Amino acid sequence: MAEEQVKKHRTPPDPNSAKYKLGQIAAKAYQDAFDAKVRGEKIGWCASNFPVEIPETLGIAVVYPENQAAAIAARGFGQQMCEISEADGYSNDICAYARISLAYAKTKDCEGQQVPMPDFVLCCNNICNCMIKWYENLAKELGIPMIMIDIPFNPDYDVPESEVAYVKAQFLDAIHQLEKITGKKWSPEKYKEVMEYSGRSSRAWLAATATAKYEPSPFNGFDLLNHMAVMVTARGKKEAAEAMELLLKEYEQNHAEGKSTYRGEEKYRIMFEGIACWPYLRATSHGLKDRGINMVTTIYADAFGFIYKDFDDMCAQYCKVPNAINLEYARDKRVKLCKENKVEGLLVHTNRSCKLWSGFMPEMSRQIGEECGIPVASFDGDQADPRNFSEAQYDTRVQGLTEIMEANKEG
Amino acid sequence: MSVKEILGRFHEIAADPKAMKDKYLSEGREIVLVNYYTPEEIVHSMGAVPMGAWGADVKINEAKKYFPTFICSIVQSAVELGMKGEYAGAKAFIIPSLCDSLKVMGQNWKVAVPSIKFIPMTYPQNRKPEYGAQFTKAGYERVISELEELGLPRFSDEKLKASLSVYEEHNRVMNEVSELMASHPEISNQERSDVFKSAFFMLKEEHTALVKELINALKEQKPGTDKLKIMTSGIICDAPDILKILDENGLQIVCDDVCTETRQYRASYKEKATALDSLVSKFCDMDQDTLLYDADKTRIDYIVEKAKKTGAKGVLLLLTKFCDPEEFDAPMIRKACEKAGLSVNIIEIDRQMVNYEQARTSIETFRDLLNG
Ligand code: SF4
Ligand code: SF4
Numbered sequence: 001m002a003e004e005q006v007k008k009h010r011t012p013p014d015p016n017s018a019k020y021k022l023g024q025i026a027a028k029a030y031q032d033a034f035d036a037k038v039r040g041e042k043i044g045w046c047a048s049n050f051p052v053e054i055p056e057t058l059g060i061a062v063v064y065p066e067n068q069a070a071a072i073a074a075r076g077f078g079q080q081m082c083e084i085s086e087a088d089g090y091s092n093d094i095c096a097y098a099r100i101s102l103a104y105a106k107t108k109d110c111e112g113q114q115v116p117m118p119d120f121v122l123c124c125n126n127i128c129n130c131m132i133k134w135y136e137n138l139a140k141e142l143g144i145p146m147i148m149i150d151i152p153f154n155p156d157y158d159v160p161e162s163e164v165a166y167v168k169a170q171f172l173d174a175i176h177q178l179e180k181i182t183g184k185k186w187s188p189e190k191y192k193e194v195m196e197y198s199g200r201s202s203r204a205w206l207a208a209t210a211t212a213k214y215e216p217s218p219f220n221g222f223d224l225l226n227h228m229a230v231m232v233t234a235r236g237k238k239e240a241a242e243a244m245e246l247l248l249k250e251y252e253q254n255h256a257e258g259k260s261t262y263r264g265e266e267k268y269r270i271m272f273e274g275i276a277c278w279p280y281l282r283a284t285s286h287g288l289k290d291r292g293i294n295m296v297t298t299i300y301a302d303a304f305g306f307i308y309k310d311f312d313d314m315c316a317q318y319c320k321v322p323n324a325i326n327l328e329y330a331r332d333k334r335v336k337l338c339k340e341n342k343v344e345g346l347l348v349h350t351n352r353s354c355k356l357w358s359g360f361m362p363e364m365s366r367q368i369g370e371e372c373g374i375p376v377a378s379f380d381g382d383q384a385d386p387r388n389f390s391e392a393q394y395d396t397r398v399q400g401l402t403e404i405m406e407a408n409k410e411g
Numbered sequence: 412m413s414v415k416e417i418l419g420r421f422h423e424i425a426a427d428p429k430a431m432k433d434k435y436l437s438e439g440r441e442i443v444l445v446n447y448y449t450p451e452e453i454v455h456s457m458g459a460v461p462m463g464a465w466g467a468d469v470k471i472n473e474a475k476k477y478f479p480t481f482i483c484s485i486v487q488s489a490v491e492l493g494m495k496g497e498y499a500g501a502k503a504f505i506i507p508s509l510c511d512s513l514k515v516m517g518q519n520w521k522v523a524v525p526s527i528k529f530i531p532m533t534y535p536q537n538r539k540p541e542y543g544a545q546f547t548k549a550g551y552e553r554v555i556s557e558l559e560e561l562g563l564p565r566f567s568d569e570k571l572k573a574s575l576s577v578y579e580e581h582n583r584v585m586n587e588v589s590e591l592m593a594s595h596p597e598i599s600n601q602e603r604s605d606v607f608k609s610a611f612f613m614l615k616e617e618h619t620a621l622v623k624e625l626i627n628a629l630k631e632q633k634p635g636t637d638k639l640k641i642m643t644s645g646i647i648c649d650a651p652d653i654l655k656i657l658d659e660n661g662l663q664i665v666c667d668d669v670c671t672e673t674r675q676y677r678a679s680y681k682e683k684a685t686a687l688d689s690l691v692s693k694f695c696d697m698d699q700d701t702l703l704y705d706a707d708k709t710r711i712d713y714i715v716e717k718a719k720k721t722g723a724k725g726v727l728l729l730l731t732k733f734c735d736p737e738e739f740d741a742p743m744i745r746k747a748c749e750k751a752g753l754s755v756n757i758i759e760i761d762r763q764m765v766n767y768e769q770a771r772t773s774i775e776t777f778r779d780l781l782n783g
Contacts, residue, residue: 089742089757093481093733125536129511132536133739136706140743146706148537153514155531162549166535169542327518350479355735358479359515363522 018247019223025239026229029063034116036061042119042182045101045138047131048232049321050124050149053198053314054174056236057191058184062122063115064233065138068104069097072112073278073384081110082385095353096384098134105138120144120181122174126151127323128356145181147174151319153356157329159319168315194236195308201235202306204244209301211251212341217269218254220262221295222285225276231304260294267292268405271338273299273365274349274357279386280394287394288347291402297341302333323356331367338372345405347398348378352388375408377401414628418602420621425608425649428462429497432612435460436500441563444504446489447513447670447702449532450551452690454505455615456574457555457563463611464489464504465671467497468650468762477519483733484762485646486516493524502561503528505554509702510736530557536704538695547691571686581615584622585676591626593665593721597635600654600664607672608649638663639781642718644744645729646670646737650760652767653729653774660778666721668714669729674700701736711743715751724781725754727774732761754780 013020033043046055046062055062072081078096084103086092092099104110108117123135123146132148139146149170154163175186205227211218227247234240254260270288272295277284288295303322308314322330338346348365350358361378369376379397382388412420424431432442441459445451451461466488471478474491492498504527506517521529533550535543555566588606592598606625610618638661648654648669657664667673677699681692697703699713718726726748730737741757748755756777758770 089745091730091735091738091741094735094738098739129509129514129536130735130739132704133701133736136704136708137739137743139706140708148704148706150536150704152533152535153508155508155517155529155533160549162546163533166537166542166546166549169540170537173537173540327522352479352481355482355733356511356514359482359512360477360518362479363477363519 018243018250019227021239021243021246022227022230025234025237025243026067029233030113030115033061033063037116043116044120044122045115045118046122047124047127047135049127049318050122051171051174051314051318052233053191053194053236054171054178055122056194058175058178058182058186059190060178060182060184063118065101065104065115066097067229067233068113068115069100069384070276070278072100072104072110073386074281075112076279077110077112078279078384079386081112092385092387093352095128095130095134096382097353098130100384101134102137102141105141118142118144120178121146122149123147124149124151124318126318126321128354130355145177147177149174151321151324153324153326154319155326157326159316163319164312164316167319168312171311171315191311195310195314197238197241198236199307200241201231201244202304204241204248205231205235206301206305208244208248208251209297210340211248211255212269212296212301214255215269215342216260216266217262217294217296217341218251218260220260221272221297222276222281223261224298224300228300228304231300235304235306262294264289265292266294268344268402269294269296269342270345270347270401270405271295271297271334271341271343272347272349273334273361274351274381275354275383277349277381277389278384280381280389280391283391284394287391287398291398293345293398293402295347296343297337299334299337301337327360327364327367331364331371334364334368335371338368338374343372343374344408345374345401346372346376347401348376350378350380352380352382353384375401375404412624412628414598414625414632417621417625417628418598418605421605421609421625422602424612425605428612432462432498432500435462435614442501443558444498444501444527446485447507447509448534448694448697449505449507450554450690452571452574452578453551453554453566454558455577456571457558457566459502459558459563460614462501463671464492464498465611465647466762467492468764470763474523477523478515481733482512482515483731485731485734486512488762490516490519490523493520493527498524498527501527502563503530503558505530505532507532507534509534510734512733528557528561530554534694538697538703544688544691544695547694548687551687551690568686571690575680575686575689577616577619579680581610581619581622582676582679584619584626585610586673588622588626588629589666589673589676591629593640593663595629595632595634596638596663597632600657600662601651603664604649604654604672607669607675610675611671639778640665640721640723641781642666642668642714642721642723642726643672643729644668644714644726645760646731646734647760648672648729650762650764652764653758653760653770656767656771656774657727660774662727662774662778662781665723666717668699668710668717670700670702701740708740708743710740711747714744715747715753718748718753719751723753725756725777727777728755728757730757730759732759756780
């Protein structure tokens, strides 16, 4: 689960726009890590849902292998990187992000997205256990320490106290380990600041994505796939909070002026489920646009509402990320998004890379479809390995979905 | 009973778990399904029979409604059997969330097989610090309360203590028989597999008794002529066709790192204030396993050392298709074994395999390599 800035700008972007600023923040994260490395500081590779507050508060530069892999895939280098890992004996059934990242750990070079090499890895398995194996291998191959925060999949609707206690103890442990590795010190004042910025970013993000309730939506949902990189990695920064607030302002303004970043007439409104097919971003987005479909929401809209009042509350929030929650809770979150945003159809990406995300999606999407009275279509794909997607199948499935939405409108 | 007769009994049980289930049900016992690592001892102490549910070699039809194709066949076939009523009569299924596929299995199970209650067992990956032990205990307590809610007798630590003794003794005999079978090449790989597999379908005290009989009978028997010694590694190694091909090629499994075989019997209980804490200590001490966080990749060293110690000349890695935990370890296992002078053969398997010709060719090449 990770995203990055991939859209190519046809016209020079307005440097005062939220889009430009958000793009800059994502790009700067890589540069900051390179600079820190040059200064002789220790830098890390970090799982996308590792508590970003920890490195942020400690002032440690990290890069996100999932974001890097998404960038590599979007720029057309996914297959060649996957093949490097496969030649080393990694099965092509393994998550493509992991295959790309393990290949980069070996070659230390890919023009799709360069990153500095890590001095430690920060792993958190709240999105998948695949992450554990991937990071174990990185740590072992690179001979560096691994810090592991285990946030188990929660089979219940609510987060039990025992889990929060377990997670909190690990957060504290991770802080101590990082202090030891980097020589940096935890500052409660700085943490408070990070928490506040994270809250501001989150509130703005939730409000911005919620403007999809307007008809037409003031934005094209594909925007979210780009902007969320900042929410994942930088939401605790001042610039991120400001850029997200600007994004909200722009969306509200679009609505007031009857404009949208979705070009063309919005005939149908769908929810998209799953990670984007980065190697086929253009094809997947055009398949929708050509039919007047706007993807108005995704679970990401809800997922980054990281609003918490204190450290304990923050630990509880990390137990509720999309892939860590049970069928009922995951379904209800999506049903809410569908209803609030007047969604007319659900398009599900059955992602070959992601067993956890796709593993109970057939049942979940059935339940969502029934509860919201909307059609559901799915297509096979992969977020980073281009070999697992068929444009023809995508087209047929989207067409089928469109026809039912059309019939529903008429009916 | 003779060695052959005892092995025949193990085979009957391993080949027909449903018969065992029906037998226990007819005796008025409750059945609780378990797999991988679950607190079976708790189930046992509460008077029920824990029974292994690792799926079976069947075609997936109904479970397709729930799973995309790329989820492993252990998970899919277990749900298939559940949907077809093969586990009918069982009260509950304790499913641990040790890998992503097991996580989704639990979620699908509760919808696909609502008549058999899904009881989640959430283990910590950071199991070494005290907070990991506490979280394990909380997981066990939850299992206990769910079992009580289902009407099983109330949990008692005293009774658990008695069950731990039963399991400890079983652990001991399983390790003993495993070593003993290694020195008896006349025991086929199928027979060896039956000894391990049957353990999932019997009360452990009954299995222990039968294993002890085998041990005694084997000690009286003159070992057969040597075969080529190999080690197996993987999640399962019970496909009759694979075992037969190994037998036909004169290969003898002398030790394993297979999840359904000796990985079950590596850890033991520590003395603690309560039996429940002792049970917790067993899980927290578990290591060298793909499903458990292992930053130092100690499993890899374990395989190399174990193979060397038992005189295995090669390692056969049976990679369950779509099992990403195991797939991540495969390249490192290969490298480490080759460095240590051990031949490695990797065969991809699943529970829907019908054509074993590729596996046969691969095993034949492996044999030639070991001979050479
Ligand atoms: S398995 Fe899924 S959640 Fe895990 S890294 Fe891959 S895409 Fe992300
Ligand atoms: S460990 Fe592997 S074989 Fe077992 S359930 Fe998980 S993915 Fe399937």
